[in-house]
Amino acid sequence: MDAKERYYWDLNGHLVIRNILTPEEVGAANEALDYIAEQCANGTDEEADFLRESAQPRWMNGSFVRTRNSIPFLLMLKAPYCEPFRKMIAHPQIVSRLRTMCGEGFRLDHGPQYIGGLIGTPRHTLHGAGEPHRPYVAYQNQNGKTYVGGVTVTYHLADAGPDDGGFACVPGSHKSRYPMPDGVRTMEDDRGVVAKPAVKAGDVLFFMDGAQTHGARPWNANHMRRAILIKYAGRTSTRQGASLRCIEPEKYWDTNVVDEMTPEQRAVMYGPASAPRTDDLYLEVNGEGKVCVDKS
Numbered sequence: 001m002d003a004k005e006r007y008y009w010d011l012n013g014h015l016v017i018r019n020i021l022t023p024e025e026v027g028a029a030n031e032a033l034d035y036i037a038e039q040c041a042n043g044t045d046e047e048a049d050f051l052r053e054s055a056q057p058r059w060m061n062g063s064f065v066r067t068r069n070s071i072p073f074l075l076m077l078k079a080p081y082c083e084p085f086r087k088m089i090a091h092p093q094i095v096s097r098l099r100t101m102c103g104e105g106f107r108l109d110h111g112p113q114y115i116g117g118l119i120g121t122p123r124h125t126l127h128g129a130g131e132p133h134r135p136y137v138a139y140q141n142q143n144g145k146t147y148v149g150g151v152t153v154t155y156h157l158a159d160a161g162p163d164d165g166g167f168a169c170v171p172g173s174h175k176s177r178y179p180m181p182d183g184v185r186t187m188e189d190d191r192g193v194v195a196k197p198a199v200k201a202g203d204v205l206f207f208m209d210g211a212q213t214h215g216a217r218p219w220n221a222n223h224m225r226r227a228i229l230i231k232y233a234g235r236t237s238t239r240q241g242a243s244l245r246c247i248e249p250e251k252y253w254d255t256n257v258v259d260e261m262t263p264e265q266r267a268v269m270y271g272p273a274s275a276p277r278t279d280d281l282y283l284e285v286n287g288e289g290k291v292c293v294d295k296s
């Protein structure tokens, strides 16, 4: 990442790098998506069942338009279909920049996810604005170094011109100190602050997921939107996917360490996770000054 790119990244909270994928690589990824669509719609084998379950495909007028992002099914496709996506996750043009954006040792947090769209695909309301503050995805800049806990890398497999719709964001919002007004969230009264970066097939967009306000404009073009979103995190950040599950005290330490601990003592022995959806690990001090597990 050179000084010019760093300037735009720090200023805006997103960065477009042109022509990362060759037309052949774009073609191979699109073929793999067509294969998934066919398998999910008509497949009768085990892989088709696995894909329907793990991708949870969404359809619009018979077209494959989205998957979920919690299971890395694109990396688990049978060869050669997994190959375009396996190349994407550790592409040299991505690695060199992520080292600066979220630090050495960054990792895949969740995804890759497919987001597509047909004319009429509705907006994705803007979200992510440092409000409420979530330290694991917040943006920091200190002593000449930038750091953000969450970076999403979007590989574009189809053009998305300025009026086509798709990814939209509020440049600079990763440094905002105030809650986002509703008109910005809906993009209906945004006083011109929402930008729609224009991209071509093969281009890659990096954005500060969670720190920068972002979402998508309705898809407006006659051709399909096609994009692969890969959700990275800094080594010390956890965001979603597998990292939502806290490692239980018995596994993180050992059974004999936590054996016979009180529920309160056991609560502090869970492994790390930034946004855990696990009961029994929040502590509070009650009105009588006693530590207890927070059940609220």
Ligand SMILES: O=C(O)CCC(=O)C(=O)O
Binding pocket: 115, 124, 152, 154, 166, 167, 168, 209, 214, 215, 216, 229
């Ligand atoms: O459709 C897009 O590119 C926006 C995706 C998005 O909002 C997200 O991944 O949180």
